[in-house]
Amino acid sequence: MSDEANPYESLKEQIDDAAAYLDADDGVITRLKNPQRVLETNLTFERDDGSLETVRAYRSQFNGDRGPYKGGIRYHPGVTRDEVKALSGWMVYKCAVVDIPYGGGKGGIAIDPSDYSADELERITRSFATELRPIIGEDRDVPAPDVNTGQREMNWIKDTYETLENTTAPGVITGKALDSGGSEGRVEATGRSTMLAARETFDWLDRDIENATVAVQGYGNAGSIAAALLEDLGADVVAVSDSSGGIYDPDGLRARDVKDHKAETGSVSGYDDAESITNEELLTMDVDLLVPAALENAVDADLATDLEADVVVEAANGPLTPGADDVLTERGVWVVPDVFANAGGVTVSYFEWVQNRQRFHWTEERVNEELERTVTEAFDGIVEAYEDEDLPNLRTAAYVVALRRVVNAYEQGGNWP
Numbered sequence: 001m002s003d004e005a006n007p008y009e010s011l012k013e014q015i016d017d018a019a020a021y022l023d024a025d026d027g028v029i030t031r032l033k034n035p036q037r038v039l040e041t042n043l044t045f046e047r048d049d050g051s052l053e054t055v056r057a058y059r060s061q062f063n064g065d066r067g068p069y070k071g072g073i074r075y076h077p078g079v080t081r082d083e084v085k086a087l088s089g090w091m092v093y094k095c096a097v098v099d100i101p102y103g104g105g106k107g108g109i110a111i112d113p114s115d116y117s118a119d120e121l122e123r124i125t126r127s128f129a130t131e132l133r134p135i136i137g138e139d140r141d142v143p144a145p146d147v148n149t150g151q152r153e154m155n156w157i158k159d160t161y162e163t164l165e166n167t168t169a170p171g172v173i174t175g176k177a178l179d180s181g182g183s184e185g186r187v188e189a190t191g192r193s194t195m196l197a198a199r200e201t202f203d204w205l206d207r208d209i210e211n212a213t214v215a216v217q218g219y220g221n222a223g224s225i226a227a228a229l230l231e232d233l234g235a236d237v238v239a240v241s242d243s244s245g246g247i248y249d250p251d252g253l254r255a256r257d258v259k260d261h262k263a264e265t266g267s268v269s270g271y272d273d274a275e276s277i278t279n280e281e282l283l284t285m286d287v288d289l290l291v292p293a294a295l296e297n298a299v300d301a302d303l304a305t306d307l308e309a310d311v312v313v314e315a316a317n318g319p320l321t322p323g324a325d326d327v328l329t330e331r332g333v334w335v336v337p338d339v340f341a342n343a344g345g346v347t348v349s350y351f352e353w354v355q356n357r358q359r360f361h362w363t364e365e366r367v368n369e370e371l372e373r374t375v376t377e378a379f380d381g382i383v384e385a386y387e388d389e390d391l392p393n394l395r396t397a398a399y400v401v402a403l404r405r406v407v408n409a410y411e412q413g414g415n416w417p
């Protein structure tokens with residue numbers, strides 16, 4: 001993997017870019033570029049035919065200076081140690097930029113879940129939960145969903161943990177089903193903050209989100225909900241894609257219908273009479289707003305030179321390489337960074353955890369109001385840093401805000417001899 005494509009190298013570069021504007025000790029910055037610990041483990045489980053298989057899994061606890069490690073668990077064949085390290089580092093700065101009291105963690109299993117039955121996935125997940133048990137906990141490390149995981153996997157992890165610990169501890173994991181201690185609004189939260197980030201940015205730029213044209217790469221939890229909520233604001237979602245390719249309709253797709261079509265057929269392809277397009281065509285489409293909502297490295301420096309959107313709001317983690325960032329900054333394309341735009345997921349996870357600790361259930365209205373307040377306050381903080389500190393782009397501004405908070409928390413802890 002080239003340095004440009006290694007997400008952990010991207011994370012370190014992003015931290016260095018922001019650290020240049022802070023008066024922080026080099027030693028502290030080095031600490032904040034390296035994970036505190038990474039669990040790498042092998043899970044052996046029984047296939048339905050009775051044979052045994054072993055798969056690789058990770059949990060990175062990047063930094064806990066501001067609170068328990070927090071972040072999702074991903075099931076994807078591309079999961080590597082460096083990817084999980086990067087994703088856990090991004091969680092640190094995400095939680096800090098929206099100012100929720102967590103550090104950052106992330107986990108993953110290097111599997112393609114479509115290769116396994118539901119029973120096999122349950123055995124894999126419970127095996128991972130058993131490995132995680134000594135290092136997670138309501139006040140220690142609180143996992144959540146990410147790519148290819150959701151309520152079902154979170155419920156299995158909660159159940160395994162509680163059974164082995166002989167306790168009830170719903171706050172050990174978030175993103176659970178409602179009847180298992182989940183929160184209203186968590187499923188929609190990542191897409192909702194993406195929509196709010198786009199709305200606030202367009203407002204700040206004095207542009208109209210109503211009738212803005214939108215392309216969304218990746219049509220899972222984050223992308224499909226962002227698309228639907230952007231349509232609710234009056235935007236025209238003209239193109240969407242998933243791993244099988246994309247679809248385009250200049251008159252606007254109907255995001256919720258496309259989601260139903262994907263649920264029925266397994267992909268967005270073949271929806272209505274929309275035109276088929278490639279993912280590259282989608283990413284370089286002449287739209288007002290591009291929302292990458294799939295995986296890392298969707299846009300590299302080469303592709304960034306052809307990108308025609310005016311604003312990019314990152315629903316995915318790490319969809320732009322640092323080289324792409326440089327090109328887009330130079331070209332005057334606004335990039336609203338992942339650590340802010342997709343922070344709705346972890347923010348509502350935090351609300352879920354608070355509700356679990358209080359044994360109290362909030363209404364969806366309350367969750368969405370608190371989320372909107374969190375997102376708009378964070379946006380104001382990023383814009384203030386960008387304007388007052390003469391920073392090159394919104395990503396560096398978000399990192400300056402976040403890094404300052406993490407550095408302060410570390411330094412206020414004082415020194416061990």
Ligand SMILES: NC(=O)C1=CN([C@@H]2O[C@H](COP(=O)(O)OP(=O)(O)OC[C@H]3O[C@@H](n4cnc5c(N)ncnc54)[C@H](O)[C@@H]3O)[C@@H](O)[C@H]2O)C=CC1
Binds near residue numbers: 145147220244295346
């Ligand atoms: N689920 C959550 O709460 C959060 C997710 N995120 C990030 O959002 C991104 C997407 O996650 P989810 O929506 O949860 O995952 P998901 O598994 O629900 O959906 C992922 C989607 O991306 C598509 N995809 C994969 N590779 C692609 C490619 N090369 N080109 C186009 N589409 C492709 C898949 O077909 C699928 O539609 C990830 O970067 C994740 O880390 C960030 C914050 C929270």
Ligand SMILES: O=C(O)CCC(=O)C(=O)O
Binds near residue numbers: 072144146175347
């Ligand atoms: O909800 C959470 O705790 C974390 C979600 C996540 O993994 C992310 O924001 O990338």
